Amino acid sequence: MNSGIKQLCLIVCVLAAGCATPKDYTKFNAASPRSLLIVPVVNRSVSVTAPDYFLSTITIPLAEQGYYVFPVNMVKSLLENDGLSDANLVHAAPTQKLCELFGSDAVLYITINKWEACYAVFTTQVKVELYYVIKDGKTGDVLWEQQQAMTYEPQNANTGNLLGNLIAAAVTAAATKAAPNYVPLAQQANSKAFKYPGPGIPPGPYMKTSY
Amino acid sequence: MLKMMMLFLLSGFFLLSGCASTMYTWKGYDNKLYSHYKNPAEYAEYVENLKEIIEAGDQSGTVPPGLYAEYGYTFYVQGYFTQSITYFQKEYDKWPESRVLMAKMIDNAKKESKKAGKGAM
Numbered sequence: 349m350n351s352g353i354k355q356l357c358l359i360v361c362v363l364a365a366g367c368a369t370p371k372d373y374t375k376f377n378a379a380s381p382r383s384l385l386i387v388p389v390v391n392r393s394v395s396v397t398a399p400d401y402f403l404s405t406i407t408i409p410l411a412e413q414g415y416y417v418f419p420v421n422m423v424k425s426l427l428e429n430d431g432l433s434d435a436n437l438v439h440a441a442p443t444q445k446l447c448e449l450f451g452s453d454a455v456l457y458i459t460i461n462k463w464e465a466c467y468a469v470f471t472t473q474v475k476v477e478l479y480y481v482i483k484d485g486k487t488g489d490v491l492w493e494q495q496q497a498m499t500y501e502p503q504n505a506n507t508g509n510l511l512g513n514l515i516a517a518a519v520t521a522a523a524t525k526a527a528p529n530y531v532p533l534a535q536q537a538n539s540k541a542f543k544y545p546g547p548g549i550p551p552g553p554y555m556k557t558s559y
Numbered sequence: 560m561l562k563m564m565m566l567f568l569l570s571g572f573f574l575l576s577g578c579a580s581t582m583y584t585w586k587g588y589d590n591k592l593y594s595h596y597k598n599p600a601e602y603a604e605y606v607e608n609l610k611e612i613i614e615a616g617d618q619s620g621t622v623p624p625g626l627y628a629e630y631g632y633t634f635y636v637q638g639y640f641t642q643s644i645t646y647f648q649k650e651y652d653k654w655p656e657s658r659v660l661m662a663k664m665i666d667n668a669k670k671e672s673k674k675a676g677k678g679a680m
Contacts (some may be wrong), residue, residue: 383656397596404592411624412582416656419625421592422632451659531593554582554624 381453388435393463414555447485470517583623584616640672
């Protein structure tokens with residue numbers, strides 16, 4: 349019995365470990381960037397406001413991870429003034445050139461693949477799907493990349509009777525329909541994607557060491 | 560009873576550690592930037608928010624990276640070049656990583672300021 353449980357534990361451990369494909373950080377560590385330039389976000393979703401809204405979530409987690417993060421709004425504005433308001437163009441430009449221009453060690457490119465709400469009558473599902481890639485300013489090589497999806501279904505209040513439940517759910521769905529809140533979901537996606545150890549980014553130069 | 564107290568203490572510690580978990584003083588910078596993108600017309604409010612964040616972190620030296628620059632840039636776009644230089648310089652001094660960009664911005668601000676000066680005469 350006991351050994352059976354042990355075996356089961358082992359299997360679960362192996363399965364869990366197998367799920368998270370370990371990343372190769374050799375290139376990242378060799379480059380060990382101190383600063384990250386975040387360029388305008390490429391938007392593959394149908395929401396026009398998604399890239400700007402997303403941009404507001406990105407600075408804090410990366411700065412707290414110890415990186416110098418270039419002022420996102422100013423960078424966006426400077427690029428626009430130089431005729432580079434099209435994020436696709438910026439993403440296609442050579443990384444080395446961008447880094448030279450801003451004096452950055454690396455560039456973080458983000459693509460929004462999904463930023464949507466699926467409406468049913470009584471429930472609404474909010475979904476974001478993001479793709480992140482960091483490229484080296486010297487070589488243009490990919491140092492790190494991550495795909496992250498997040499789904500949120502508002503928890504419906506249980507009022508104890510069927511009709512009450514339906515009304516509560518309808519109210520929740522209506523509230524979400526009026527203003528689906530993507531930002532907390534994007535924040536969750538960020539913190540999951542950047543978490544280290546995990547799929548994330550190793551701590552930067554300003555990370556306080558806990559010892 | 561003792562167990563309850565222990566639990567209470569423990570949860571207190573968790574709450575405390577939650578508060579102290581950021582390196583920088585953000586004061587809801589993410590929400591402020593979000594509101595700015597949502598209501599771009601309320602630019603003055605965004606500027607005021609940036610100012611508050613900087614004031615909150617200034618004494619303890621916990622102004623986040625990029626914030627002096629972001630605030631300086633609001634002066635720059637409004638044509639207050641002298642003030643913009645003050646904050647670009649602060650960013651330059653605090654973060655070596657920002658120096659290439661800040662040197663350019665200071666240079667630009669000086670040029671623009673000269674141009675504006677001539678225009679005024």
